Amino acid sequence: MNGWIGTTLRVDLSRGTIKRERTNKLVARDYIGARGMGVKIISDEVDPSADALGPDNKLVFAPGPFTGTFAPSAGRYNVITKSPLNGTIAGSNSGGVFGPELKFAGYDAVIIEGQAKKPVYLWIKNDLVEIRDASAMWGMTVADTTDALREQTDPDAKVACIGPAGENLSLIASIMNEMHRAAGRTGVGAVMGSKKLKAIAVIGTGEITVADPVAFKAAVMDARGKIQANPVGGVGLKAYGTDVLVNILNQSGALPVNNWQDAYSPVADKIGGESLAANQLVRPKGCFACIISCGRATKVTNPAYAGVGEGPEYESAWAFGVDSGIDNLDAIIKANYLCNEYGLDTISMGSTIACAMELYELGLLTKKDTDGLDLSFGNAEVMVELVRKTGVGEGFGKRLQEGSYRLADSVGRPDLSMTVKKQEMPAYDPRGVQGIGLNYATNNRGGCHVRGYTIAVEVLGQGAPTDPHATEGKAALDIVFQDLTSALDSSGSCLFATFGIGGAELAGMLSALTGVDYSLEEFMKAGARIWNLERLWNLKVGYTAADDTLPVRLLTEPIKTGPSKGRVNHLDQMLPEYYALRGWDAAGVPTPEKLAELAL
Amino acid sequence: MLIKYFATFRELTKENSLVLNAEPANIAELLELLSDRYGTPFRKAVFEDGELSSLMILLVNGRNVRITGGLATPVNPTDEVSVFPMVAGG
Numbered sequence: 001m002n003g004w005i006g007t008t009l010r011v012d013l014s015r016g017t018i019k020r021e022r023t024n025k026l027v028a029r030d031y032i033g034a035r036g037m038g039v040k041i042i043s044d045e046v047d048p049s050a051d052a053l054g055p056d057n058k059l060v061f062a063p064g065p066f067t068g069t070f071a072p073s074a075g076r077y078n079v080i081t082k083s084p085l086n087g088t089i090a091g092s093n094s095g096g097v098f099g100p101e102l103k104f105a106g107y108d109a110v111i112i113e114g115q116a117k118k119p120v121y122l123w124i125k126n127d128l129v130e131i132r133d134a135s136a137m138w139g140m141t142v143a144d145t146t147d148a149l150r151e152q153t154d155p156d157a158k159v160a161c162i163g164p165a166g167e168n169l170s171l172i173a174s175i176m177n178e179m180h181r182a183a184g185r186t187g188v189g190a191v192m193g194s195k196k197l198k199a200i201a202v203i204g205t206g207e208i209t210v211a212d213p214v215a216f217k218a219a220v221m222d223a224r225g226k227i228q229a230n231p232v233g234g235v236g237l238k239a240y241g242t243d244v245l246v247n248i249l250n251q252s253g254a255l256p257v258n259n260w261q262d263a264y265s266p267v268a269d270k271i272g273g274e275s276l277a278a279n280q281l282v283r284p285k286g287c288f289a290c291i292i293s294c295g296r297a298t299k300v301t302n303p304a305y306a307g308v309g310e311g312p313e314y315e316s317a318w319a320f321g322v323d324s325g326i327d328n329l330d331a332i333i334k335a336n337y338l339c340n341e342y343g344l345d346t347i348s349m350g351s352t353i354a355c356a357m358e359l360y361e362l363g364l365l366t367k368k369d370t371d372g373l374d375l376s377f378g379n380a381e382v383m384v385e386l387v388r389k390t391g392v393g394e395g396f397g398k399r400l401q402e403g404s405y406r407l408a409d410s411v412g413r414p415d416l417s418m419t420v421k422k423q424e425m426p427a428y429d430p431r432g433v434q435g436i437g438l439n440y441a442t443n444n445r446g447g448c449h450v451r452g453y454t455i456a457v458e459v460l461g462q463g464a465p466t467d468p469h470a471t472e473g474k475a476a477l478d479i480v481f482q483d484l485t486s487a488l489d490s491s492g493s494c495l496f497a498t499f500g501i502g503g504a505e506l507a508g509m510l511s512a513l514t515g516v517d518y519s520l521e522e523f524m525k526a527g528a529r530i531w532n533l534e535r536l537w538n539l540k541v542g543y544t545a546a547d548d549t550l551p552v553r554l555l556t557e558p559i560k561t562g563p564s565k566g567r568v569n570h571l572d573q574m575l576p577e578y579y580a581l582r583g584w585d586a587a588g589v590p591t592p593e594k595l596a597e598l599a600l
Numbered sequence: 601m602l603i604k605y606f607a608t609f610r611e612l613t614k615e616n617s618l619v620l621n622a623e624p625a626n627i628a629e630l631l632e633l634l635s636d637r638y639g640t641p642f643r644k645a646v647f648e649d650g651e652l653s654s655l656m657i658l659l660v661n662g663r664n665v666r667i668t669g670g671l672a673t674p675v676n677p678t679d680e681v682s683v684f685p686m687v688a689g690g
Contacts, residue, residue, distance in 0.1 A: 231654070231655045231685060231686040231687075232686055232687055232688045236607070236685055236686060236687035236688065237687065237688065237689065239607070239608065240607050240687060241689070242688075242689030243689070244606075244607055244687045244689060245687070245688070245689040247606045247607075247682075247684070248606070248657065248682075248684055248687070251604070251606075251659050251662060251682040251684075252659060252662050252664075253662045272606075273607065274606060274607055274610065294689070313689070314689045455688075456688060459664070460657060460664075460686070460687075460688050461657060461664045461666040461667070462686070462688070465664060465666040465667050466667065467667045468664075496688075499688050562662070563659075563661055563662020563663070564662065
């Protein structure tokens with residue numbers, strides 16, 4: 001095979017067995033790799049009713065065909081599993097260099113099955129694969145685990161691991177690689193913890209073969225040129241990182257504030273990318289083969305929050321910032337560092353704290369619940385302490401580690417959890433941006449922005465700009481973004497590459513790399529196939545059309561101040577058209593004709 | 601009229617904001633006025649072959665001018681205008 005290695009690794013932690021299997025060529029062709037391949041494996045091999053934290057759930061680590069090549073920003077891998085947070089066929093996507101190293105070691109996917117009896121880690125050095133004892137590392141932070149594993153294996157080993165949060169089965173636990181890159185969403189870290197798999201360390205020296213090297217090089221150079229020529233990919237993200245969005249979303253009236261009670265903050269500028277660049281940025285940092293370098297190596301010298309690390313991204317700065325009433329960027333960065341150390345999803349962690357703060361101000365949580373802490377909005381010191389408590393599973397942190405839905409539900413106010421399908425929504429208010437609301441409501445893993453980033457045209461005005469307040473045309477827009485991202489995630493390239501290239505360039509590079517003739521239509525169809533297969537899983541789990549919705553606050557409670565004052569989201573005007581254009585019936589179920597068209 | 605600058609436009613103008621005591625009729629006139637004030641680098645950043653530059657995001661009271669008429673978008677003395685370079689994130 002070209003692009004794909006042709007080998008999949010299967011590790012059964014209950015039996016302690018390791019097998020090599022041939023990667024299914026037809027599955028690779030139709031589902032591309034990474035997210036698509038993982039969704040196909042989980043869908044075929046895991047019973048939807050299985051306990052997500054039990055031995056019957058599986059965990060797939062999968063790079064894509066681009067991963068490890070010199071295609072632009074080709075450093076991604078996906079983790080796919082049944083989510084313990086919400087039961088969806090879920091997964092998360094991370095950059096860095098771990099994914100490429102898996103390819104160099106010779107694997108298209110690593111399937112983890114069963115549960116170990118004691119903590120273990122997986123050591124992969126090309127054909128050498130061993131399940132090793134990790135008892136001494138259980139309880140360690142991500143950085144300490146990474147250091148210890150490099151000492152035990154190889155100083156150049158690439159490490160993906162969980163921190164204490166994953167060990168404690170926190171439903172918002174992430175899997176971290178290279179210490180600071182996160183497969184953050186949907187609680188994948190808890191699945192790893194339930195299997196007592198502390199880490200995977202990998203080093204590889206193999207090569208990825210290319211079907212048509214001349215055509216691939218030409219297609220890659222064309223794509224790289226377009227990304228570098230684009231102001232977003234070429235300059236903007238490198239200079240200011242994703243946190244530059246704080247001011248844009250705020251000035252657009254779509255920056256959620258105080259657990260989404262409002263969508264404009266007069267102090268947002270204090271936590272934006274401009275402030276970060278002026279005060280805490282050490283240097284930009286890129287993943288494997290990246291020509292964008294949106295990552296932020298940062299340093300905080302303020303003694304109260306001092307530290308060195310990476311981040312924050314826009315979403316993290318928002319969640320620990322204005323959504324929690326906080327404008328102290330040093331504290332926000334400290335919270336971000338702690339999430340990376342303990343292995344927590346920054347979006348869900350920050351949003352859960354914001355939810356807890358609203359519940360506290362309403363008197364639904366008191367100091368008896370919060371270990372004596374004052375959870376008023378804006379209390380930066382307490383916000384950081386709550387992250388620590390959640391990370392180690394201490395006191396009130398044990399409630400926070402289950403995410404905002406279960407916390408709010410426990411006091412009778414699930415409506416104050418700003419989630420879709422129990423997963424916290426990212427930092428774009430659907431009352432100010434209609435199409436992103438439809439994307440949240442229909443997203444297969446719950447509240448998610450990256451799998452349908454309509455913000456690019458609704459707010460930033462890229463491509464064919466559309467009115468963020470309009471509902472017309474948003475169903476079709478969402479479907480294009482969702483399907484394109486499904487295919488893109490499966491290819492191993494980064495979402496940010498699309499700030500310069502589109503499906504045609506991606507399909508062209510993929511064809512030259514693999515030798516499979518992907519037209520733009522076939523590439524997009526693969527995306528639709530993956531999306532529909534995820535939908536079928538969710539229906540089997542028990543989700544219905546009633547779950548394709550937004551928190552009632554966004555549908556009925558108008559924004560109070562700022563440019564979007566007075567607006568709510570009009571999901572009801574978009575959802576029926578979305579179902580129709582998807583080829584789904586009125587209950588949101590894919591029709592037999594649609595399934596036949598997609599060979600599902 | 602309040603003009604707010606962000607990211608690279610702060611470097612370009614050496615200002616975070618400006619209260620403009622003039623009454624341009626539309627975005628084109630506003631950008632001409634501002635180009636006169638800040639000089640050639642600013643003009644190059646906001647105009648591209650006589651059109652609104654694709655390298656910037658311009659909001660009038662939170663509305664992206666690309667959907668409200670581009671350079672012909674009318675402006676009023678009480679408006680708030682936000683000027684960004686083209687950036688994105690996620």
